[in-house]
Amino acid sequence: MSAYLAVSGVNKSFGGLQALHDTNFEITKGKITCLVGPNGAGKTTIFNVITGFLPPDTGGVTFQGRSLDGLTRQQIVHQGIARTFQNLRLFIDLTALDNVLAAIPGQAGETPWGAIFRPFHTAAVQTRMREQAREILDHVGLADRANDYVRNLSYGEQKLLCVARVLATGAELLLLDEPASGMSAGALDNIMALMRRLQTEGKTLLVVEHNTRVVQRIADEVLFLHQGHLMAQGTADEITSDPELAKIYFGGAI
Amino acid sequence: MDFWYTYIVLAEIYVLLGLSTNLLVGIVGIFSVSQAAVFGVGAYIVAAATMNDTLSFVPALLIASACGLALNVLVTLPSLRVSGDYFVVTSFGIQLLATAIFTNWTEGTGGANGLPGIPPPDIFGLAVTETRQFLVLSSVLLSLGCLAFWLAMRAPYGRLLRAIREDELAVAAAGKNILFAKVSAAALAGAFAGSAGGLYGSFLSFVDPSSFDLDASILLLTMVVVGGARTLTGSIIGPFVLLALPQLLALVDIPTTIAAASRQLIYGVLLIAFMLFRPQGLAGEKL
Numbered sequence: 001m002s003a004y005l006a007v008s009g010v011n012k013s014f015g016g017l018q019a020l021h022d023t024n025f026e027i028t029k030g031k032i033t034c035l036v037g038p039n040g041a042g043k044t045t046i047f048n049v050i051t052g053f054l055p056p057d058t059g060g061v062t063f064q065g066r067s068l069d070g071l072t073r074q075q076i077v078h079q080g081i082a083r084t085f086q087n088l089r090l091f092i093d094l095t096a097l098d099n100v101l102a103a104i105p106g107q108a109g110e111t112p113w114g115a116i117f118r119p120f121h122t123a124a125v126q127t128r129m130r131e132q133a134r135e136i137l138d139h140v141g142l143a144d145r146a147n148d149y150v151r152n153l154s155y156g157e158q159k160l161l162c163v164a165r166v167l168a169t170g171a172e173l174l175l176l177d178e179p180a181s182g183m184s185a186g187a188l189d190n191i192m193a194l195m196r197r198l199q200t201e202g203k204t205l206l207v208v209e210h211n212t213r214v215v216q217r218i219a220d221e222v223l224f225l226h227q228g229h230l231m232a233q234g235t236a237d238e239i240t241s242d243p244e245l246a247k248i249y250f251g252g253a254i
Numbered sequence: 255m256d257f258w259y260t261y262i263v264l265a266e267i268y269v270l271l272g273l274s275t276n277l278l279v280g281i282v283g284i285f286s287v288s289q290a291a292v293f294g295v296g297a298y299i300v301a302a303a304t305m306n307d308t309l310s311f312v313p314a315l316l317i318a319s320a321c322g323l324a325l326n327v328l329v330t331l332p333s334l335r336v337s338g339d340y341f342v343v344t345s346f347g348i349q350l351l352a353t354a355i356f357t358n359w360t361e362g363t364g365g366a367n368g369l370p371g372i373p374p375p376d377i378f379g380l381a382v383t384e385t386r387q388f389l390v391l392s393s394v395l396l397s398l399g400c401l402a403f404w405l406a407m408r409a410p411y412g413r414l415l416r417a418i419r420e421d422e423l424a425v426a427a428a429g430k431n432i433l434f435a436k437v438s439a440a441a442l443a444g445a446f447a448g449s450a451g452g453l454y455g456s457f458l459s460f461v462d463p464s465s466f467d468l469d470a471s472i473l474l475l476t477m478v479v480v481g482g483a484r485t486l487t488g489s490i491i492g493p494f495v496l497l498a499l500p501q502l503l504a505l506v507d508i509p510t511t512i513a514a515a516s517r518q519l520i521y522g523v524l525l526i527a528f529m530l531f532r533p534q535g536l537a538g539e540k541l
Contacts (some may be wrong), residue, residue: 003292051427077429089424091417093539102417103428107410111434112442115409116402129410169429 002065003049004029004204005081005173009059012045012228019045020056021228027221030118032195032205032216036239037225038249041206046225047175050206051083052076063173078105082171084162086178086208090150096161097146100133103168133168140164140194156187163194174198176207180214192218212240259385264443266392267454268477268493269527270399273486274446275474277403278326280483280538281412281437283419284333287471288345292329292444294466296322296451298356298363301372301461311375315452322448323441330440334433337500349468356463367461375456388457395453399446404486406442416484469518476525482538491536496521 003026012020020042027033048054050061052073061068063079071079084105090097101107107129109115109122137143140160145153152159159179164178166174180191188211195205195218209215215222215236222239224232226248232239239245275289296318303314329348333341352412356363363369375382375391382388406412414435417425425432455461464470473496481492499520535541 053423053427073426074429074431077427082429083427085424085427089421089427091343091420091424093420094413094416098413098417101410102413105429109409110411110430112406112411112438115406115411119405119409122405126410165428199514231514 002062003027004064005206006062007046007050007059008062009048010049010056010061012042012049012054012056019228020049023059023225023228023230024124025223025233026232027204027206027223029204030199030202031220032199032207032218033221033223034236035206035208036210036212036215036249037223037231040227041225042228043225044177045228047083047177050076050175051081056140059156073125077169077171080170080172082169082173083175084166084168084177084179086181088158088162090158090161090165092094092150095147095149096142096153096157096164097130097133099150099161100136100164100168101129101176104129104133105170122146123191136164136167137161139167139197141190144225156183156190159183159187159191160194163191163198167198172202173204173206176205178208178210180209180211256385257501259389263385263389263392263457265494265497266389266396267450267457268492268497270396270450270453271447272477272481272489272493273399273403274443274450276478276483276485276489277415277439277446278443279328279475280478280488281407281419282415284330284436284440285342286330286333286343286345287468287475288329288349288352289443289447289474290466290470291349292322292326292447292470293451293454293470294352294356294461294463296323296448297455297461297466298369298451300452301369301455302362304373304456305369305371312377312454315375315449318452319445319449320453322444322446324444324506326440326444326447327437333440334436345474346468349471352460353463353467356466363463363479366463368460369455370460372459372461373423374459392453392457395449399449400486400490401510402442403446403489407486411435461487472525473521476521478535478538479528479533480535482525482535484539485537488535488538495536496524501530509540 006026008024010020010023017043037043037252049056052071063081068076108125115122134146137146140163142157142160142164144158150158163179180188192214199205219236222234222236223230224239224245232245271293278284278286299318299321300314303309304311322503329345332344357366382391416431418432418435422432477492480495482488500517503517528535
């Protein structure tokens, strides 16, 4: 059986800096895979390559046996891969509900003619979509903040909203870029529980995470990236107990 | 009474144009200073077509609207490649180019002398000759325009456009087609501006390049800023307020040369004052 997502032989340079250097890895369906490594290891670049935000110089990505080469960002989302951003990128002048609605695919009235010439159909579909968006907000624990503007949400709530927004796309493979960074202990438990819940619902997660305690608690599999190259792959315990990797992680060896 | 009717008809035409500018600049965030050029193309098309009896008013207006649509898609295409400040400069160039054509293409536009004697609209055999009748026509068209704008903005399409203005990358990450959303918004705005132009020419029975120059584009932006960006109410209030200004100045006994200059001065001061003290305009959101 072919891998769920396979990154093979990917190279990516920015000018003289080689961000990804012959990167190869595979992830398994239904698992939570954590991508760890020191700053500048290429973790976000990997996300950008998988989701079509950056074309790789060489190499490629296959998802469920199909190559993603040459697909647009939009087509990749439709294939079932969606991502969050490290710097959130929420629509701060829209409500939490509208942020989720904006990511639900294939709505009636998303074209000017649909909106203008089929107003009743559009309104009827919107009522259903709103219901769906509310369920998603409820799922991440933000049901009571649905009508609040994003700028009035706490940082932790904004991070949950980012997860709600990727869920709204209907994607199966979720790429979460540091979903737990900067969160308080209570919020941390929340987001870890949410990730576990998503896993039991059949989602596959690829998560960039710095906090080793979070990695130990959620990761089924850990990928250790260093200087754009996959250095090690294993369970959280294997990776965290390796003294060599710890040295790299904390800046010992170059 | 005709004085008031004239004021309202002109204001209504500018509201239609204001909706177009608000859609593009306020909602999508494509900062265009060339909307007056599209307005002008609509005006000249209806003028030329109805003057030679080539077409009657209704099909001429439809063609003006379609040309406005096509033209606006063409002029906003660079905005899909260059962003923000760069696009302002590009659209500035487009506006200057349009003015040059309006002024110098004497056979088509009458050059600086303009095109006099545009016949009044003829709606399926019913001639709209009096200002009162024109008011009905412009009110009907404006109501349709407002309805279309309102429907589009309350639908997912409106939300998509707002989201694009806030963060294009995030919209792309949600799997939405940004190119299509922007191009279709430009098309809608162009159709509005083109038909506003057609109405304008047949109402005044005269068009010349001075109505469609850079000053006119800036006046339009001032209307959007003063009325309020991104809302229907704001788009309606702006033109009514700003067009009242010359009427008020006409009541004051000052020489016409000074009146024209002081009008420009007041527009300028208003624009600065609103930007500084009330960026959301009278009834809008912060630009």
